[in-house]
Amino acid sequence: MNKKALLLLGCPEVPVQTGIALYLASRLKNAGLDIFVAGTDSALDLLKVSDPNGCYLDVEKLISLDTCIESLAEKRVDFDFCSVFVHNDAGISYLATIKSISHAKLSAIIFGKDADALAGQIDLDCEKLVARSVHNPIPLKKKVDDLIKEVERWAVSN
Amino acid sequence: MGCIELMEYEILLSDTTYKEGREFIKRNFKAVYEVEPGYKLFDVYLIGIPPILIGVEDGYVIFPYVKPCHGTFVLKIKDGEDIGRLIKKKKKVG
Numbered sequence: 001m002n003k004k005a006l007l008l009l010g011c012p013e014v015p016v017q018t019g020i021a022l023y024l025a026s027r028l029k030n031a032g033l034d035i036f037v038a039g040t041d042s043a044l045d046l047l048k049v050s051d052p053n054g055c056y057l058d059v060e061k062l063i064s065l066d067t068c069i070e071s072l073a074e075k076r077v078d079f080d081f082c083s084v085f086v087h088n089d090a091g092i093s094y095l096a097t098i099k100s101i102s103h104a105k106l107s108a109i110i111f112g113k114d115a116d117a118l119a120g121q122i123d124l125d126c127e128k129l130v131a132r133s134v135h136n137p138i139p140l141k142k143k144v145d146d147l148i149k150e151v152e153r154w155a156v157s158n
Numbered sequence: 159m160g161c162i163e164l165m166e167y168e169i170l171l172s173d174t175t176y177k178e179g180r181e182f183i184k185r186n187f188k189a190v191y192e193v194e195p196g197y198k199l200f201d202v203y204l205i206g207i208p209p210i211l212i213g214v215e216d217g218y219v220i221f222p223y224v225k226p227c228h229g230t231f232v233l234k235i236k237d238g239e240d241i242g243r244l245i246k247k248k249k250k251v252g
């Protein structure tokens with residue numbers, strides 16, 4: 001049975017989020033993980049429009065944020081790996097909540113113009129990928145590439 | 159906002175940071191209880207950095223409500239059942 005990964009998206013106002021989410025989903029899928037994505041309606045619609053043929057994501061595995069948090073809090077589901085997208089204060093709250101209600105190996109993808117300040121506020125135990133990316137996804141992509149190497153090693157050894 | 163949208167609520171603080179919301183509850187209410195993230199209040203599961211603080215005053219609960227695009231709100235809602243559950247099971251910190 002494949003390991004399950006959750007990508008938990010924030011507000012889609014920062015342009016790089018959708019592209020990086022699809023890129024990360026693609027890389028994790030190639031690494032053999034089943035990919036679930038939670039987000040606001042708009043964040044999920046952006047993914048659906050960007051991936052009309054479902055090359056990277058299964059539309060049935062796109063879930064609303066509220067449903068995702070409810071399912072985790074009620075212990076009806078859990079994931080092996082989770083990346084939380086953080087570009088504002090609310091993102092830190094979602095990250096802390098996931099840390100509290102899930103046993104997933106956790107990483108925080110911290111981006112946007114306030115990335116460094118936000119990263120400095122996160123003191124919980126998780127991997128942090130930090131880049132001040134807003135429009136240009138390449139600095140964040142490089143960090144994701146490093147993460148993927150580690151996830152591939154982890155997926156094989158666990 | 160789920161069912162909260164359909165309830166009668168007062169916004170005490172809006173579009174703030176989570177920590178400021180927590181400090182506001184701590185500072186302004188005498189009876190304050192600690193809950194963990196994912197705690198169910200009404201029909202929502204609370205989001206936040208532990209400890210999440212909930213104030214109780216005159217039959218109202220005061221709690222942080224996080225929206226992904228708009229930050230943290232502190233809401234005040236009249237209630238009976240959830241207050242009882244809080245008082246019975248959760249640690250009082252104020």
